[in-house]
Amino acid sequence: xxxxxxxxxxxxxxxxxxxxxxxxxxxxxxxxxxxxxxxxxxxxxxxxxxxxxxxxxxxxxxxxxxxxxxxxxxxxxxxxxxxxxxxxxxxxxxxxxxxxxxxxxxxxxxxxxxxxxxxxxxxxxxxxxxxxxxxxxxxxxxxxxxxxxxxxxxxxxxxxxxxxxxxxxxxxxxxxxxxxxxxxxxxxxxxxxxxxxxxxxxxxxxxxxxxxxxxxxxxxxxxxxxxxxxxxxxxxxxxxxxxxxxxxxxxxxxxxxxxxxxxxxxxxxxxxxxxxxxxxxxxxxxxx
Amino acid sequence: xxxxxxxxxxxxxxxxxxxxxxxxxxxxxxxxxxxxxxxxxxxxxxxxxxxxxxxxxxxxxxxxxxxxxxxxxxxxxxxxxxxxxxxxxxxxxxxxxxxxxxxxxxxxxxxxxxxxxxxxxxxxxxxxxxxxxxxxxxxxxxxxxxxxxxxxxxxxxxx
Numbered sequence: 001x002x003x004x005x006x007x008x009x010x011x012x013x014x015x016x017x018x019x020x021x022x023x024x025x026x027x028x029x030x031x032x033x034x035x036x037x038x039x040x041x042x043x044x045x046x047x048x049x050x051x052x053x054x055x056x057x058x059x060x061x062x063x064x065x066x067x068x069x070x071x072x073x074x075x076x077x078x079x080x081x082x083x084x085x086x087x088x089x090x091x092x093x094x095x096x097x098x099x100x101x102x103x104x105x106x107x108x109x110x111x112x113x114x115x116x117x118x119x120x121x122x123x124x125x126x127x128x129x130x131x132x133x134x135x136x137x138x139x140x141x142x143x144x145x146x147x148x149x150x151x152x153x154x155x156x157x158x159x160x161x162x163x164x165x166x167x168x169x170x171x172x173x174x175x176x177x178x179x180x181x182x183x184x185x186x187x188x189x190x191x192x193x194x195x196x197x198x199x200x201x202x203x204x205x206x207x208x209x210x211x212x213x214x215x216x217x218x219x220x221x222x223x224x225x226x227x228x229x230x231x232x233x234x235x236x237x238x239x240x241x242x243x244x245x246x247x248x249x250x251x252x253x254x255x256x257x258x259x260x261x262x263x264x265x266x267x268x269x270x271x272x273x274x275x276x277x278x279x280x281x282x283x284x285x286x287x288x
Numbered sequence: 289x290x291x292x293x294x295x296x297x298x299x300x301x302x303x304x305x306x307x308x309x310x311x312x313x314x315x316x317x318x319x320x321x322x323x324x325x326x327x328x329x330x331x332x333x334x335x336x337x338x339x340x341x342x343x344x345x346x347x348x349x350x351x352x353x354x355x356x357x358x359x360x361x362x363x364x365x366x367x368x369x370x371x372x373x374x375x376x377x378x379x380x381x382x383x384x385x386x387x388x389x390x391x392x393x394x395x396x397x398x399x400x401x402x403x404x405x406x407x408x409x410x411x412x413x414x415x416x417x418x419x420x421x422x423x424x425x426x427x428x429x430x431x432x433x434x435x436x437x438x439x440x441x442x443x444x445x446x447x
Contacts (some may be wrong), residue, residue, distance in 0.1 A: 046430040130438035161437050189360045199432040224437040
């Protein structure tokens with residue numbers, strides 16, 4: 001039996017949640033000039049820890065540090081954990097230098113997940129901005145793998161330029177799934193670009209869904225999510241059917257250290273996925 | 289007066305508010321058009337004597353790029369309204385319109401419609417309201433595009 005740690009709120013945590021487990025890089029793939037995907041397997045024999053779509057892990061680059069990284073793989077793949085990472089700081093650069101066979105420490109999974117169970121029987125709208133498609137991908141893959149559990153699926157993706165699009169080939173394959181719409185837009189492109197040009201919010205009126213019976217899941221920069229919420233509300237989507245995921249400076253990942261505080265919430269523990277109406281007020285506060 | 293386009297026009301989102309007066313007058317200035325992928329529909333500087341209601345396909349709004357070629361400013365798809373220069377002097381296109389795919393659309397004759405606006409101020413006001421909304425939406429979209437909605441963080445959370 002593992003030892004328990006009690007939070008100020010009375011929640012019990014396994015001590016093990018603070019102890020990185022060794023994982024090994026199984027494969028890696030370049031997504032864009034600054035974004036890569038690594039697939040990890042446990043260093044010891046056995047399955048990777050199960051996770052729910054929307055959760056994140058703390059990846060520890062030995063000798064450098066730890067960073068919160070969303071899981072971007074399928075929750076139905078039990079042997080491996082997939083993370084898609086943008087290289088922008090010390091830890092992510094260290095993770096980028098890992099080769100196949102190298103070790104990495106992993107704590108997790110942490111956080112609240114996308115409401116896949118509550119969304120059963122309803123239409124789904126996924127709206128992703130930039131690398132925001134990575135935390136949405138497990139939910140998309142789960143919905144596609146359990147297609148009869150959900151209604152119409154609309155996947156809307158926006159990035160700055162064609163060079164910033166991640167999972168491009170996979171997006172094309174999603175288009176071939178029954179009753180699935182995929183729309184891709186960029187802010188600027190040349191004449192060779194065959195998809196849309198314009199911000200991702202412009203795609204919302206172009207897809208079909210039964211707004212009162214839809215769950216929308218949105219991930220991207222907060223400004224993009226704010227305008228997406230406004231546009232989704234125009235369709236008649238109820239506030240309580242909109243979910244967003246947030247990022248902040250996460251250190252402990254279990255709600256102790258307070259680094260990721262967002263108003264009255266701790267993103268690592270109370271999120272990263274939130275019902276939008278729960279955090280709406282804090283979204284418009286500049287100082288938060 | 290040919291009215292055969294009316295049932296088709298009625299299905300377009302532009303007529304979602306089901307204003308029969310607008311529908312009848314616009315129908316009298318409407319024409320069904322097709323373009324093949326790659327064809328130019330309008331060119332920058334040319335008289336803007338029409339606007340388009342897209343039925344099927346995609347249009348690129350483009351401008352010549354300083355380094356050659358063209359920059360895609362926006363795209364418009366099925367259900368979209370393209371063009372408001374027909375309503376604003378000097379009635380000239382400010383960008384190129386190119387069919388990105390095979391295209392089916394209604395072309396609405398701007399000169400015909402301008403005359404009807406002059407003759408029927410109520411209709412003119414309704415059209416102004418409709419196109420002011422369109423212009424405001426376009427302005428909002430372009431502002432968002434300028435905001436750069438997908439910037440990468442200077443550093444990831446926690447680093």
